[in-house]
Amino acid sequence: MKALQLLRAWLGLLACSLGVASAQAARPAYQDLYAHPERAMPMQPHWQLQPVSSSAPPWAEIFMFQIGADPRHMDRLRWLSLNPDPNTGLAPALFDALEGHTLFLAPSARSFCDGRWQVVRVDSHNNSKVNNVLQPATKVWLVQHKPNGRREATTAYGHLDAQGHWAVPPVTCDGGTTNGVYSPDAVAYLVPGDAQPLPSALRLDLVYAQPGLRDAGGRWLAPVPPRDITTAQWMDYKKQIVTPGSLGAGLIDPLGRMVIPFTFGHLPDATAQRRIQLCSNAGLRLQRDAGTPRVCRWQRLQRRQGGEALRPVQDAATGRWGYQNAKGQWVIAPQFHEARRFRHGYAVVSALFAEDWRPPGWQDEWPMVRQYWRMGRYWVAEALVRNPSTAGQWAIRYGLMNDAGQWLAPQAQLPLQITVPSPAGGRNAYFAQILATQLPALLGRQVEVRHLPDASVADYERLAADGGDRQLLFTAMTLPRGGIPGLHQGPPIDTALRSLLPVTVFASQPWVLAMDSTQSDALGIASTDALLAYARAHPGQLRVGNGEDGWIGQLALAELLARSGVDMERVVFPGIYPDSDVLTQAHAVELVLAPVNGVATAVRRGQLRVLGTTADPAYPQSLDGVTWPTLGSSASLAGLAVYDHFILWAAANSDPATNRELQQAVAQLLAKPEVQQQLQGIQALAGGGSPESLLALEAQMREQWLRCCGKHLRSVK
Structure with missing residues (x-):
């Protein structure tokens, strides 16, 4: 074929295809980030590879990946760089072809150097900055929080380990480059040693140089290679990235209509039997040369007459060839680069490659598979595609198939549902x-909150047993799960709650001991020490409003009574804590133990006076700039510290690795100044610890209940 320019090198071809796509992609602009680094860009959603229908798969979703690995190493790769089309908004990932899971930048890795550097977007995983042991480089967009309060943006490359943490961070803490740094912990593309791809029941086969996969029964898997040699020839040259102006030979009838599209390199004239021999490439290699195997077949033509009276003539003005009759009139306008005489009603001509021609029934979203590679337990397919994700341009993309013959498409994770009881x-x-x-910006998935104040036991059992990685329970800790032997029996849902897996403590909030201001003035009680002195002098006369058994208010009162040795009457009210009206209006009690939000309004109005909180003395709480005293700062109450802990629990069938990723994301959001300010505004301390630390906290609280409450609370009304 004349003027068909083949791209000789793989990297040149890859650069060409990626260049076409990137010119059309609507990526976030670097200039916007540099100009406004305070407007952190949203992290792309994570996704999972899911099998899709093999009969009518969504090709645009399957072949949406660009890769950053050299295909010459494909048969030895364990990790594959998968960079989704930027218009999808999905995060780039590394795919483990042995274990079959995708690796993303871990939430905790999105901030490093004590928060000085923040990753605001993952750009790609590629080998443009690969080191000498073929460790993929992860390009990220960074925002630097400088000591003077300013923020600056930049881009840099780092290397990840198998957990998504930085083996080599993109920059040093002072902003230095790390391009030349090597780490043995970083993920490497190649399988170590001489490991080979694992065997597969699927086999690679060819039809007219068009590759396809067959199952064990010999059935072709979609996309099926074409059986028509003309379609195969058109696809063969399309996949070689035909350059504009390339020529091809085809066949026309006496009316100038295309009979065989202009896709062949050379065509003989039609024979007396009105058939023509068509030849195409048969080899698997994309780079064609004189040694490339060819396969030919005879194609029968319809019986046709005419054209013998027409003669090919070159137009002097344009240099193009057409056909004139005996009178010198143009019957077929000059448009061809070469033209032969008609034989048996057909003429071979040479014209521009049939760029706009499509085989009968062809759909443009169909991929043209160029190559298949066996990689670990999967098949990687390289295809030429044109769909909305490529802005209508032909581009090279990649897809994955499992050994069951199912194509894998990325699907964003389902929203995370937090159930609040x-x-x-x-x-x-x-x-x-x-x-x-x-959380959405950190996890790459939406987060929904649902409230179930009247949930049944069955609701909790269903969430605890079948919530998977989609549902979480968010609640304050009452008694440790399982209850306290001899003190408190667990609720009906306790069996379900005990099966939950720990994620993290989100926040902790102390309780407040407040007194009716009028009573405080009348009795001369304005401090914790004054309260204890009065209680010792008047045993049993002071009444403390408390919530129902099992809530942390019960533990806080028990700690106060056990440590001080005073005698005060516990008055139980329905719910978690009594309303402040029981003091200020009903005068049912003199004191109340409640969380901060339960007393703040009355304190601001001057109706209640805060005597102390159950906060650790090292972390006193304040309201409207006024620091509240802590009960534990009194000598007779030293060591008293009681908190409500607000906790995330995951279902029994959830993935511990996913739970740990969630915990890391929570820890990262709790480190944000704006979140810390929100928590401080309601006198809460940030959590974020590991699942193991949550279990340790539960055990510690169990001991606390047993130590101070097991005996004493049974004697309190």
């Missing part, structure tokens, strides 16, 4: 809403 408007709801607002 209380009505909207309370503390649980407030904290859960912070999570729903902040």
Whole structure:
């Protein structure tokens, strides 16, 4: 074929295809980030590879990947760089072809050097900055928080380990480059040693140089190679990236209509039997040369007459060839680069490659598979595609197939659902809403909050057993799961709750001991020490409003009574804590133990006076700039510290690795200044610890209940 320019080198071809796509992609602009680094770009959503229908798969979703690995190493690769089309908004990932899972930048790795550097977007995984042991480079967009309060943006390359953490961070803490740094912990493309791809029941086969996969029964898997040699020839040259102006030979009838498209390199004239021999390439290699095997077949033509009276003539003005009759009139306008005489009603001509021609029934979203590689337990297919993700341009993309013959398409993770077992408007709801607002940018998935204040036992059992990686329970810790032997029996849902897996403590909030201001003035009680002195002098006369058994308010009162040795009457009110009206209006008690939000309004109005909080003395709480005293700062109450812990629990069938990733994301959001300010505004301490530390906290609280409450609370009314 004349003027068909083949791209000789793989990297040149890859650069060409990626260049076409990137010119069309609507990526976030670097200039916007540099100009406004305070407007952190949203992290792309994570995704999972899911099998899709093999009969009518969504080709645009399957062949959406660009890769950063050299295919010459494909048969020895373990990790494959998968960079989704930027218009999808999905995050780039590394794919483990042995284990079959995708690796993303871990949430905790999106901030390093104590928060000085923040990763605001993952650009790609590629080998443009690969080191000498073929460790893929991860290009990220960074925002630097400088000591003077300013923020600056940059881009850099780092290397990840198998958990998604930085084996080599993109920059040093002072901003230095790390391009030349090597780490044995970083993921490397190649399988170590002489490991070979694992055997497969699928086999690679060819039809007219068009590759395809067959199953054990010999059936072709989609996309099926064409059986028509003309279609195969058209696809063969399309996949070689035909350059504009390339020529091809075809066949026309006496009316100038295309009979065989202009896709062949050379065609003989039609024979007396009105058939023509068509030849195409038969080899698997994309780079064609004189030694490339060829296969030919005879194609029968319809019986046709005419054209013998026409003669090919070159137009002097354009240099193109057409056909004139005996009178010198143009019957077929000059448009061909070469033209032969008609034989048996057909003429061979040479014209521009049939760029706009499509085989009968062809759909443009269909991929043209160029090559298949066996990689670990999977098949990687390289295809030429044109679809909305490529802005209507032909581009090279990659797809994956498993050994079951199923194509894998990326699907964004389902929204994470946080179930709150209380009505909207309370503390649980407030904290859960912070999570729903902040987590999507860190996890790459949406977060929804649902309230189940009237949930049945069956609801909790269903969530605990079958919630998977989609549902979480967010609640304040009452008694440790399983109850306290001899003190408190677990609720009906306790069996379900004990099966939950720990994620993390989100926040901890102390309780407040407040007194009716009028009573405080009348009795001369304005401090913790004054309260204890009065209680010792008047045993049993002071009444303390408390919530129902099992809530942390019960533990806080028990700690106060056990450590001080004073005698005060516990008055139990329905719910978690009594309303402040029981003091200020009903005068049912003199004191109340409640969380901060339960007393703040009355304190601001001057109706209640805070005597102390159950906060650790090292972390006193304040309201409107006024620091509240802590009960533990009194000598007779030294060591008293009691908190409500607001906790995320995951279902029994959830993935521990996913739970740990969630915990790391929570820890990262709790490190944000704006979140810390929100928590400080309601006198709460940030959590974020590991699942193991949550279990240790539960064991510690169990001991605390047993130590101070097992005996004493049974004697308190």
